[in-house]
Amino acid sequence: MEPSTCLIYDGTFHGLLTCVYTAFEEKLVVNNILPPGTPQTDMFAENMEVFTDEAKAKRVWQGFQKYATPRGQNAIYYAYLSELPKIELDILRYFQHTFKFKTSVDGDLANNHILNIAQTAKKVAREKHRMEAFVRFQLTKDNIYFSNIEPDFNVLPIIEKHFTSRYSDQQWIIYDLKRKFGLYYDLQETRVIHIDFSKNLSSLEEKEHLFDASEIEFQQLWKKYFEATTIKSRINTRLHHQHVPKRYWKYLSEKNPLHN
């Protein structure tokens, strides 16, 4: 058996691309690629730390672009954002498959790695779409429209464009509580921010202090609207839950308004 290697990278997309480069360059048999802090399982693999190298990452990507369709390129990036364990290895296989056949392989769904990438990308795309739908802005006293989210996948980088082009005349923040970073649009540009939430904002008093007086009114109007549009004789709770999974309710003002 050939010795196999486990690559450790910094968790960034460029880091992952550098891993792909390294695997080719050094003709490694890679059996895993792990972000930092992941416990090791395979005792027989040799560990190797890969340092992110922008130039190498770029070369891999440019080489890939020669063959892959925009859809395939998207799929790779989306799959990476899923943060699912072992997805890095599928990504590596996807690159290897592409470079071997020197053509777009995203149609080869009978290949397990390709299929897994396609399916994962689809899940991430679905959550991207859901976040574009389920973000609920609340107007703060500083005139910033603020929203918290906790998506399963790391979708902030791919919803940025949507919100920036849609809400270009208001300041807004979308903050991912799980990953502890957010986007802030200041009427000029959108950038990444980090906020210290050490102060707990749970009591109504604190919320009223933070949010504009009209905010509660509009949330009530929205809730009223939401209730008034339901046709009682057609209620279908199962379908409702399927469309709006409960894990998102916490941040939906129609389900969970400020005054509650």
Add this chain to the structure above:
Amino acid sequence: MMFERIKEKLEILADAAKYDVSCSSSGSKRRNKNKGLGNSDGMGICHSYTQDGRCVSLLKILLTNHCIFDCAYCVTRRSNDIKRAAFKVQEVVDLTINFYRRNYIEGLFLSSGIFKDADFTMERLIRVAKKLRLEENFNGYIHLKSIPGASDELMREAGLYADRLSVNIEIPTISGLKKLAPEKNHSDFIKPMNKVKNEIIQYNSEKKLIKSTPKYAPAGQSTQMIVGASGESDREIMLSANYYYKNYNMKRVYYSGYVPISNDPRLPSLGSQVPMLRENRLYQTDWLMRFYGFDVNELLNQQFPNLDVEVDPKLSWALRNQHQFPVDVNSAEKEMLLRIPGVGLKSAHKIVQARRFRKLNFDHLKAIGVALNRARYFIICDSRGWETRDLAPSKIKSLILRNSVGKFRKEYSSQLSLF
């Protein structure tokens, strides 16, 4: 804003608008320019779902529920003893903008009872849209209901500000309309539809020459039919839908299962079931017509005037046309792949892609997303097995039903559902 008063109005006027099912916000491209508010990017977003499982994408309200008419199937009808209210133009504008800024909605769907006459009412609807576009620099989606009988000039103006216009035909047959809405004329519905159609045609030809031609109803027009209020067959409904698609360039026809709202001898009595499964089947048929290359007469005809409730219309068609099967998945034209029960638009596309790399077998097809529980009775692929069995249609049907009864019976939805 006077929040308390608005809350009351919203309750009344959203409640009355909820029976209108055309809530989609897709099909329009309106770019956000000069750092304004909002855009319409072609793909609708459902921001929430009501407890009955319908998507909430637009603020859907009536401008007023006062009405001079008395259509039997409508809650807003003159003779109904209900609370009445009317929004001011500015109130609708404020609500739309504030909901939009909070990312609750994709835009506005504004309909109305008829205040005084058609034009008086239409003119107000247009004022709302105009204010949103010109004063608020709003690029979100706007759908205006056209009031039957509204003048050509107003229909022209409406299309300059709205993304979509609709006239609800409501009752699929002329005779049904006579019975349930005797004060209304079929021609009152047709006139604004015709105007909108002609304006769109004209816009499309002018745009080719002059780039700056102002947009006219970029998402086209739609209409709605109430199902199960006037005793027509599925065939009559779909022939009527087909007629509107063909002759008036409809983007969508919506089907709305009649929800009993009064004890009128002309209508199904209070407490009768909303025909949700039937509604679902009609939507499936509609999709087969628009995206799968089926002619309405293949699905419904003299011999089969009504859709099968037990199985979806494509499967029902396949069972009646067994001579067209089995289809070889590895070589058939895409048009024929689309006719296989259990193969949707996406999986047909994926089959075409994937078979370039290798011959596909059942496992591959399953991985791609084909619903093999239905498809396997109608295909040949790189696996042996089912194709050798010569089963009668009734046998196939019962085999399929046995495995999917729960799913078929429970999944009622006014949105389309899976094939």
